[in-house]
Each structure stands twice: as C-alpha cells, then as structure tokens.
Amino acid sequence: MPALLEVRDLTVHYTSGNGAPAVAVDELSLDVEEGEVVGLLGESGCGKTTLLLAILGLLPESAHVVKGSIRFRGRELRTLSGAELRGLRGAEVSIIFQEPALALNPVRRVGPQVAEVVRAHRRWSRRRCREEALSMLAEVGFTAPERVHDSYPHELSGGERQRVVIAQALACRPALILADEPTASLDSTTQAELRALLGALQSRFGLALLLVSHDLGALAALAHRVLVMYAGRLVEAGGPTQVFGDPLHPYSRGLLRALPRAPDPAGSREQRIPPPIPGMSPDPAHLPPGCAFEPRCPDRLPPCVERPPQETRLADGRHVRCFKYGG
Amino acid sequence: MSARVGRVAALALLAAVHLAALGAGFLAPYAPTAQNRTLPYAPPAPLRFVDAEGVFHLRPFVYAVTEQGSVTGAYAEDRRRAYPVRFLVPGAPYRFAGLPGHVHLFGVDEPARIFLLGADGFGRDQLSRLLHGAQISLFAGLMATVLSLGVGWLLGTVSGFYGRGVDAVIMRSAELFLALPWLYLLFAVRAMLPLSIPPARAFLLLVLVIGLVDWARPARLVRGVVLTARERSYVLAARGFGASDLYLIRRHISPQTAGLLLTQAALLVPQYILAEVTLSFLGLGVSEPVPSWGNMLADLQHYHVLASYWWMWAPGLALVPVILAYYALSEALSTR
Numbered sequence: 001m002p003a004l005l006e007v008r009d010l011t012v013h014y015t016s017g018n019g020a021p022a023v024a025v026d027e028l029s030l031d032v033e034e035g036e037v038v039g040l041l042g043e044s045g046c047g048k049t050t051l052l053l054a055i056l057g058l059l060p061e062s063a064h065v066v067k068g069s070i071r072f073r074g075r076e077l078r079t080l081s082g083a084e085l086r087g088l089r090g091a092e093v094s095i096i097f098q099e100p101a102l103a104l105n106p107v108r109r110v111g112p113q114v115a116e117v118v119r120a121h122r123r124w125s126r127r128r129c130r131e132e133a134l135s136m137l138a139e140v141g142f143t144a145p146e147r148v149h150d151s152y153p154h155e156l157s158g159g160e161r162q163r164v165v166i167a168q169a170l171a172c173r174p175a176l177i178l179a180d181e182p183t184a185s186l187d188s189t190t191q192a193e194l195r196a197l198l199g200a201l202q203s204r205f206g207l208a209l210l211l212v213s214h215d216l217g218a219l220a221a222l223a224h225r226v227l228v229m230y231a232g233r234l235v236e237a238g239g240p241t242q243v244f245g246d247p248l249h250p251y252s253r254g255l256l257r258a259l260p261r262a263p264d265p266a267g268s269r270e271q272r273i274p275p276p277i278p279g280m281s282p283d284p285a286h287l288p289p290g291c292a293f294e295p296r297c298p299d300r301l302p303p304c305v306e307r308p309p310q311e312t313r314l315a316d317g318r319h320v321r322c323f324k325y326g327g
Numbered sequence: 328m329s330a331r332v333g334r335v336a337a338l339a340l341l342a343a344v345h346l347a348a349l350g351a352g353f354l355a356p357y358a359p360t361a362q363n364r365t366l367p368y369a370p371p372a373p374l375r376f377v378d379a380e381g382v383f384h385l386r387p388f389v390y391a392v393t394e395q396g397s398v399t400g401a402y403a404e405d406r407r408r409a410y411p412v413r414f415l416v417p418g419a420p421y422r423f424a425g426l427p428g429h430v431h432l433f434g435v436d437e438p439a440r441i442f443l444l445g446a447d448g449f450g451r452d453q454l455s456r457l458l459h460g461a462q463i464s465l466f467a468g469l470m471a472t473v474l475s476l477g478v479g480w481l482l483g484t485v486s487g488f489y490g491r492g493v494d495a496v497i498m499r500s501a502e503l504f505l506a507l508p509w510l511y512l513l514f515a516v517r518a519m520l521p522l523s524i525p526p527a528r529a530f531l532l533l534v535l536v537i538g539l540v541d542w543a544r545p546a547r548l549v550r551g552v553v554l555t556a557r558e559r560s561y562v563l564a565a566r567g568f569g570a571s572d573l574y575l576i577r578r579h580i581s582p583q584t585a586g587l588l589l590t591q592a593a594l595l596v597p598q599y600i601l602a603e604v605t606l607s608f609l610g611l612g613v614s615e616p617v618p619s620w621g622n623m624l625a626d627l628q629h630y631h632v633l634a635s636y637w638w639m640w641a642p643g644l645a646l647v648p649v650i651l652a653y654y655a656l657s658e659a660l661s662t663r
Contacts, residue, residue, distance in 0.1 A: 058566055061490070090569030097567070102560035105579055116578070117568040168568055 002074050003031035004208050005055070005093075005176055010068035012047070012054050012232075014284075022284040024050040024063065026232035032176060037202060037209040039223030039240070041216070041255070043281060047232040048212045049098075052178045055210075056095055057085045072176070091121040094169035098181040100162035104153040110164045111137070111149030117171040136167040141197055159190035163197070170201065176208040183215050195221055216259060220244055228252045231282055231292035234311070238318035248320045251277070251293045291323070299324055330659070337655035344649055348461035352421030355455035356434045356441055360616040361419060363440060363450030365394060368636050369402055371445040371453075379406040386411045391439035410439035445638035447626060457641050460618035464607075464642075465649070467534050467619075468600035472592050474538025475599075476545050480588060483549025484576060488557055498550070501543035509540050510605070517611040526617040533612050537602050545591050549584050556583045586660075593657030597650040604646065620646060 010028045013021035024047040032038050042048055053059045055070055057077065070077040072093060080088070089095070097103045104113055115133035118124065124132070130149075137145035140163040153161055162182060169177050182198065183191040195218045202209055202222065213219055219226055219240060226243040228236040228251065236249040247253045254277035279296035282288060288295065294304040301323045303309075311319050312326040347354055363369075374387040388409040395401040416434040420427060435441045444453040486497040516536050524532070556562070562579050570578075600620075606612040607621025615622060620642035627633045627640065 056567060058563065086569045086571055088569070089567055095564075095567035097560060097564050099560060103564035105559075105561045105565075107582065108578070116565075116570075116574070120569045120571070120574065165564070168564075171568075 002071065004034045004036075004073060005030075005032040005210070006069075006071040007031075007051075007055065008069045008071075010051070010054060010070060011066040012050050012059065012063055013066050014050075014063045016062060020285045023232050023287055024284060025054065026287075027068070028229075028232065028234055029068075030227060030234065030237075032208050032210050034175065035202075035206045035208055036225065037211060037223045039219035039226040040210060040212045040229060041214075041219060041226060041243075041252075042229035043255070045281060045284075046229045047284075048229060049180050051229075052095060052180050052210070052212065055178060056089055056093060058089075058095070087121070090117050090169075090174065091172045092174050093176045093178065094172075094174045096162075096165055096169050096177060096179040096182050098184050100158060100165050100185070101153065103165050104161060106153050109150055109152055110156070110161075111151075114149075114164065114167050114171055117168045121172045132171065133167070136171050137164070139170065140164070140167045140201070141193075157190075158186050159193060162186065162194055166194075166197070166201070170205065170207075173205060174207075176210065178210045178212075180212050181214060182211070183213065183218055191215060191218070198222060216244065216256075228255070231287060232284065233292065233308075233321065234319070235293065235322070236318070236320045238316075242316065242318055248314075248318065248325060249293075249322050250297045250299050250324075254296075254298075333655055334659040337652040337659070340648060340652045341656065344461065344645075344652075345465060347458060348465050350423065351455075351458035351462050352423050352428060353430065354432050355452070355458045356418065356431050357452040357455045358419035358421070359451065359456045359459035359618045361451060361455075363446065366392070366402075366440065366442075366446050366450035367394075367448050368632075368639075369440070369442050369446040369450060370636075371638050372440070372442050374412065374443075375409070378409055384409070384411070388412060389435055389439060389441050410435040410441075412441065444641050445636065447623075447639065448632070453623075453638055453641055456618040456623055457620075457645060460620045460623055460642060461645070463530060463613050463617070463619035464600055464603050464621065467530060467537070467603040468596045468598075470534045471537040471541075471599040471602070472595045474534060475541045475595065476588055476592060478539060478542035479545025480549050480584065482542060483546035484553050484580065484584070486546065487550035487553030488572065488576060488580060494550075497546065501546050504540065504543040507540070509537075509602075512540055513537070513602075513606060513611065517606075523614070526613050529613050533603055533606060537599050541595070541599075545588070545595075548587055548591065552584045552587055553580055556580045590657055590660045593653055593660055597653035600646070600650065600653075604642075 007028060007030045010025055012025040014024055015021050028051065030038070040048055050063065054065055055077065065078060104110055111130065111133050114136055115129040118129040118132045134145045134149055137148050142148045142163065148156070148160070148164070156164065183194050186194065198209070199222050201207065209222070211219065211223060223240050226238060226240050227234050228243065228249060230251045236243060236247065236252050243252060244256065247256050258274045258276055260274055277296055282292050282295065290305040290307055291297070291309055294300050297304065303323050309321050309323045311321045313319055314325065369392055372389045372392070374389065376387055377383050388411040390404040390406055391408070391410060392402040392404055395403050412433050412435055414433050415430050417429050418431045418434055420429045422428065440452070442452050444457060447453055447456065482497050486494045513536055520532070557580060559579070562575055565575060565579060603612055603619065604621035604624065607619045608625050610625065612621055613619040623642045632639050
C-alpha cells in the first residue's frame with residue numbers, strides 16, 4: 001500500500017542568469033500517510049517552501065524540477081496536464097501560505113473567496129456554494145459566519161484571516177493540506193488557537209498535513225513525525241519526542257539550542273540569549289562537496305569534507321544523515 | 328476645491344455636449360442636408376426682441392433675409408414682417424434612438440429661416456450641421472476608444488499573464504504599431520478602398536482603422552499592471568486552490584486594470600475625435616452631404632471662406648472646449 005504522498009529523490013534547481021543553478025531541494029524523499037501529520041523544520045532558505053510549491057506544480061518560472069518523482073495516491077504529479085493539476089489543487093491537495101493578509105484579495109469580500117474554491121471544483125449552484133462557504137466558516141471556528149462572509153480582509157484580524165484561508169483550503173475536503181508556516185505571522189496566543197484548530201480539523205476530517213513551521217510548539221503538539229531539513233536535504237527524521245527530546249544531527253541540536261526559553265531569573269543576560277549556530281547556511285549555488293553542514297558543524301569528522309553522508313536508519317526507527325551515526 | 332469645481336464643470340460640459348449630439352434631430356431646427364440655394368453663407372440671424380417700430384416683444388423673433396445684388400454673403404433684412412420663434416414645431420423628419428420624429432425644439436414660419444449660426448455655401452443651417460456632425464465626430468471618438476482599449480486590454484492581459492513567447496510576440500508587434508505613423512497608415516488603408524463609399528460604412532471603417540491601429544499603447548500599460556497583479560500572493564494562493572487562468576484574470580487581475588482603462592479612455596477619446604476630424608477634413612472620412620466636424624471644417628480650405636464667414640469656424644471652436652474637458656477629466660481621474 002503506497003503512502004498518500006510519496007516524494008522520491010526530488011531535486012529542484014533555480015536558474016538565474018548565467019550563474020550556476022541554485023540547488024533548492026536536493027534528492028529529497030518523504031512520505032505522508034493518510035491522516036498523518038508530518039512536520040517539516042528548517043531555517044529560512046533551506047527549500048521548504050520550494051518543496052511545497054513543487055509538489056503542486058506551482059513553482060515560479062525560474063525554478064524547475066530536475067529529477068525525482070512526486071506521487072499522490074500512486075499518481076505521478078509531474079506528468080499531469082495543467083487541467084489535471086488544477087483539478088487536484090484545492091480538491092485533493094490544498095496549500096496554505098504563510099501570510100494570511102496577502103493570501104486574500106483585499107478588495108473582495110472573504111465569503112465569495114471561500115465559495116469560489118468550491119465553485120472551481122463542484123458543479124454546484126452559486127447558492128449552494130455560498131452555503132458551503134458559510135458552513136466552512138463555521139467549521140473553522142467563526143461564531144457569526146454570516147458577518148465574516150460579508151467582511152473584507154482588512155476588517156478581520158490576522159488570526160481571523162488565517163481561519164478564512166484554512167476554510168478555503170478545507171472547502172473541498174482535500175485529503176492532504178500543505179501548510180507553509182500557517183502560524184508564523186501571528187502572536188503567540190493566536191498561534192495557540194490556530195494550532196488547536198488545525199489539530200481539531202485534522203482529526204475531524206482525517207486530514208493528512210505536511211506542516212512547515214518554525215513554530216516548534218505546533219510541531220511538537222500536532223506532528224506524528226518530524227523532518228529536519230538543511231540546505232535542501234533531509235538531515236533527520238523521527239517522532240516529535242525523539243527529535244525534540246534527543247536530537248541526533250548536529251544541526252538539529254543547534255537549532256533546538258537556539259530556541260528562546262522562558263528566562264531563568266537567576267541567569268545573567270548573556271545566559272538568557274540562546275546561542276546561535278555559528279556561520280551561515282551555504283550558498284545553494286555553491287554547495288560544498290561534502291556534508292552541507294560541515295562548515296558550521298561542531299562535531300566534524302574527516303569524511304565530512306569529502307562526500308555527503310548517506311541516510312542511516314537507526315534501531316529506534318529514526319533516520320539521520322551524518323557520519324557520526326554511520327553515514 | 329477649485330479643482331473639484333473644474334472637474335464638475337468638465338463633466339457637465341461633456342454630458343451636455345453628448346446629450347446635445349444624441350438629441351441633434353430634435354434640437355436642430357432643420358435637417359443637416361436641407362439646402363437653401365438662395366441663401367449661401369447667410370450670416371447668423373440675431374434673435375430680436377424690439378421691432379422696427381420700437382415695440383418690445385417677449386417672444387423673440389427674426390427677420391427674413393434676402394441676398395443683396397451679386398455679392399455672395401451680403402444680405403439685407405426685410406423688417407416689414409417679424410417671424411416669431413415657435414417652440415415644438417413640426418418639421419423635417421428624423422430618427423431619435425431608432426424612433427421616427429418630426430417635432431423640433433424651435434423654428435420659425437416659412438419662408439423665413441432661423442440660422443442662429445449662419446449658413447454654409449449651400450444655405451444649410453450651420454447649427455443643425457454642427458449638432459448632427461457632433462454625432463459622427465464624438466461617437467466616432469467613443470467607439471474607436473472602446474475598440475482600441477478592448478483590443479489593447481485583451482492583448483495586454485494575455486501578454487502580461489502568460490509571458491514568455493506570447494509576451495514577446497505581442498510586445499514586438501506593439502512596438503511595430505507604435506513605430507507606424509498612423510496618419511499615413513490611414514491614408515494607405517483609405518487609398519485601398521473605393522473612392523466613394525456610403526457614409527455609414529465610411530464611419531465604421533474610420534472607427535475600425537483608428538481603433539485597431541492604436542491598441543499598442545493601452546496594451547503596454549495593461550501589461551504592466553498585469554505583470555504586477557499576477558505576482559500577488561493571493562493569485563498564487565488561488566492557484567493553489569485550483570483556480571483556472573480565466574478565473575484569475577476575471578477575479579484578481581482585470582479589476583486592477585479598471586482604473587487605468589478609465590483614465591486612458593478619457594485621454595484617448597479626444598485624440599480619436601481629433602483623428603476623425605483630421606481624416607474627414609482631408610476627405611478621407613465621412614463624406615458630403617452627411618456632416619461631421621471634420622468635413623465641415625474642410626470648407627475652410629478655401630481662403631475666402633476662412634476670411635469672410637467666421638461662423639464657418641464653429642466646429643473648430645466647438646472642438647476646443649470638448650477636448651479640453653476630456654483632458655481635464657483624464658487628469659482628474661489619474662490624480663484621484
């Protein structure tokens with residue numbers, strides 16, 4: 001039984017002018033099972049958004065998939081026609097973008113913008129689509145869907161707008177939602193609300209979620225599996241307790257150490273500032289021949305500069321890509 | 328505040344002029360083609376209130392005029408009989424909005440004529456011709472604008488939205504059309520057609536040629552707006568929900584070009600009115616006896632007309648405020 005979404009050896013390059021192509025996603029493989037929440041973690045520019053766009057065939061003109069396969073329910077998405085892809089987007093796989101303020105047309109009321117997602121996929125009357133939109137708005141936690149339906153995006157708060165976007169994404173009951181930092185631009189209480197909402201909707205509709213987030217709280221609470229991405233590659237995969245409790249890859253450890261915590265009143269100011277990972281992420285147009293994290297790695301070994309490490313499966317079911325664990 | 332007054336004045340003027348053109352049949356006392364061979368270049372008849380005996384009349388009147396001797400344009404009034412102005416009088420038949428009519432706003436009893444703006448060389452009422460000519464000239468401008476903006480909008484949207492090869496082909500041909508001198512192109516197109524064609528067809532042809540030659544500028548402007556509009560996050564978001572290209576263009580892209588189109592329209596209409604006038608002036612547009620402001624001005628090509636009969640300048644004098652009002656409107660629209 002194949003997984004709901006299977007990505008195999010996906011490589012995406014950006015070409016700009018005459019320079020070397022920038023490698024945004026490098027031989028990346030991942031599975032998302034039916035009803036599973038997979039969290040994807042990694043710093044800005046490591047290729048998370050590119051990965052999501054590539055899955056739905058929404059890459060900008062400057063980017064192209066060099067190799068690999070993307071299968072959804074066993075169907076290869078890379079070879080689908082434009083019309084077939086349009087039928088898939090929103091109906092079977094939806095995508096939620098980071099900035100809810102920008103994902104809605106500011107000069108149109110939000111209700112019709114939800115209803116039109118339904119209209120794009122179902123041959124329903126305008127009236128029925130409107131009713132569906134209203135019930136979707138109720139589903140995402142609005143107590144007065146009629147009022148929200150007739151509001152313009154600027155009349156809603158950031159959290160409300162993100163709810164509307166979630167209603168759009170859910171409108172046709174897709175099996176999989178790709179969420180690109182759905183809570184990033186919100187304050188922490190609103191983040192908590194949306195986290196709870198996503199969790200509730202996920203179990204209610206049996207949704208599979210591929211959740212890209214910097215919000216480790218969201219990942220820890222929702223994800224069944226957490227993937228850590230660095231410079232276009234997966235460096236670690238495991239359950240949330242494994243990855244967050246006992247990160248293996250030096251990058252994952254650095255990432256978790258860099259998290260802010262509630263301040264310790266006894267600690268000095270310097271102790272309160274979380275330590276950053278030294279150095280910068282590599283230029284994707286000039287990736288080092290060895291491990292991409294090697295220049296910043298505190299635990300580097302002799303083979304790290306020579307060749308990239310291979311993925312190693314550990315006894316507890318985790319995957320890691322580092323010479324420390326075999327490579 | 329004064330800018331606002333100017334805007335309102337410009338709008339009011341344009342509304343009045345276009346309504347007058349629409350209602351030309353009713354407002355004009357005579358048919359534009361009705362000749363009075365005994366009254367060539369009759370001067371404008373003053374409306375009078377005081378008769379030869381010095382008696383004041385509330386209802387204005389005119390005197391009949393007759394030509395004096397052999398000098399064209401020298402007229403004497405016959406003051407023995409006053410012809411009071413009558414309102415809603417039956418007269419020459421006309422059509423208004425497709426309906427036949429024969430009642431005119433005002434007129435005087437035969438045999439006198441009421442030539443408020445004088446007469447041309449065939450003794451045709453200049454005011455009637457000016458009003459009927461406005462129908463041709465103003466609506467040629469409007470229709471050509473609709474046409475060129477329509478074509479420009481379509482090609483600009485396609486070009487900006489799809490980019491790549493389509494964009495290159497459309498934009499290169501736009502540059503070609505921009506490089507063409509339109510007047511000479513129109514000459515060439517006109518030269519390929521029979522010398523004498525019915526006025527209605529000539530009118531359509533004129534509109535078609537003006538509108539189709541000048542699509543390039545609006546197309547480039549629309550393309551620019553579309554280029555920025557299609558990069559909006561909500562366009563990508565809508566794509567992510569399965570939106571079709573047509574939907575994106577209809578709901579997210581086109582509405583953003585509306586303001587630009589409106590401003591362009593206010594800018595292009597006067598240009599196209601002038602284009603019609605130019606072509607008809609040169610004899611390439613609507614031809615006699617149907618009046619247009621251009622072919623009415625063509626009479627001024629004769630020096631004695633230009634010098635002796637100032638009322639023959641009327642279409643030119645009417646053009647100036649109309650065009651200024653359009654420019655004021657486009658200015659107001661673009662600064663809003």
